Amino acid sequence: MTQSASPRGATVRPNDSLWRNRNFVLLWLGQGAGTLGPQVALIAMPLLALEALNATAFQVSLLTFLGWLPYLLFSLPAGVIADRVDQRRLMIACDLCRMLLMLSIPAVTLLDGLSLGYLYAVISLSGVLTVLFTVAYRSQLPKLVSRAQLVDGNGKLGVSERLAELSGPAIGGALAGLIGAARALYANALALVLSATTLWLIKVPKSESTGSTRVSFKAAMGEGLTFVRREPILRKLLLCTSVCNFFVMASVSIQVTFMARELHGSESAIGLVFTAGAVGGVLAGVFAHRIAVRVGTARIIWMSMLLPGPLYFLMPLATSGWGLAMYGVGLAAMSANSTLFNTASLSYRQMVCPPELLSRVSSVYLWIAYGVVPLGSLFGGALATGAGLRTALWVCVLGMWSASLFVVFSPLRKMRDVPIPDRAHAT
Template structure:
């Protein structure tokens, strides 16, 4: 394989010497820690203080993801037209204020499940815009050969947040209560906004629309991203895999806390520990992403990462009382390893084969469909838990999570070792 800057840590183009990447990395990591704290805190808050049912908790999760279905495509056009860094800072500040309202209302005795739903939904809209913006910003500050390494480091940050966040959420809930624990989210969003504000590199102008040229209608711009994904067979398979996996992963996540608290009688601290240990696989795969890609191929690891960890998912419904709850963390660890490695490789593939002028809209298409199914998955988890029981619902989810591998195992990726570069830099005209 040709030696590249991404495979030479001491090279002048090393990511460790890229100030803007390090700021984006730390900002994205801080912004990821907050939701991971909320992953444990919000369901515990709804269960303990607001006495929510299993279905109401799953609805809380669903509302957090519903904005991906409703706002992803418009967010792609918005990110293309406005300054991405300023958008990310505005999203951080908005989420900070929304989450700060929860402990304040709880202290005043005015917190309701309805307001909690509103906060989760509005914060979800801001998260959609932030996610499209940072994924589109990354190729502007690193070279194409560094994308796997950069995405691996971003995935590592997410894994570190997944380790620290739930454990911190469980410990804070036990120490100061669920509502006050959300102050940790406020601090992480403030830190994220600060680091993003320190970035210096200007946004690179899009080659799609010269300054004197009138922009096409919004509908035409949206359609360009959809058409590009539809015409690219690998991108389409990646979209199907991500969508199927997200559906069942979220169905699992919607009942996980309820299963451990009500079925296994696990305390809040044990729930946090399970989620923290469950992120170890993602941490290791994030650290080793570049080496694994160099060893097996940046395209080949896409389907291998989906296929191999699957059998371990079935340890989740096999979890038991006491120390037996840790079997759940083993299944989660396999899932997090799969997610970090697959997301690193598939996102790098998408960023390399997509023309720069279309990247925000292609990213938005992925969020619209692959994340748009998440609220449906969350509701499905709640319905399954109500209809057939919590443990049986987890068996269905484990099988469904592994089934997503079929789309990439039987795809052109099987004949590739490494990811190609974009064939053309131009943007197709809308039909």
């Protein structure tokens, strides 16, 4: 049986269970906790703006815009910072600072000082911290598992994320209905504490110093861009992800408003729709490794983008009452697509990137693929204001499906598996 070196230099069989890896289990739990909090806020923050501040659809979409804007502004420098500092301590600090920001909202609400401006400020600062956290986080898995286990590891992390998406909106909707949208953010703060605790318990192997410290800050940022530009498959994946993210976030920025005002859904019903939608991602994550082995690591990339597309149309077709379930089915298709595509594309990126460049290459993806997100949010809010919520959703789902063209009409379509350079992955 083929064996490969682990990050610690020990021999690891590709079929060894990751559940026996203490560090991976802690990362898995931390990923779930770190995702659960924002999923609660995904429901609580728009509801707080709608109910307590009587915000318009466009004003609510600005919450999403400001939350994602830091990816456009700070991703590249964040990649260099993450390569030059202790990444685990950086992530813990980001978790704790975000916790304090979330706790400030119910406190300010209690003092009758809440305003849209304050919500926008909290979202913006949390976004900067999230960028730093995400860039560092994307470099952790290759340090904790062998290269042969990356697809399996990313699939399991995808399950953790989808489980949080499965329960988070339901918790957020239920808490908002029981104790109010502002107090529901206590759950977000608690989840961030759990995330920081698991990160503190992880024992990351010491790595050699990277080359980013031997060049200027500006030159270090350019090295990540150069690597992505020279890798043709990375370029195709980046284009596909960026276009899809633009239209996905355009829909995300208006979906709570659409279900609340157009479909007259209650807080708990909206939470259940998001929960039902996450089921597709959970199932896809559970079987991601098996599907990739059977279908092929190249085929699964373009098939996961192309095949679920027709189900997206159920979202703008949704109606009131039980018709809300149609929106949940469309979200489930989106969630399955996201898990399979992200697992395959992220594993490929982790395999081909030299360890000393991984944070900076990840920052390039965040800069472009996530940098379009605030633009998509503004687009969704503006389109919904001018053309109506349902029309805006039709444009969004058609745009999401069109992103598949970048990978369908690419060399990936003629390949079964993505060729991986024979390069030692771990430092």
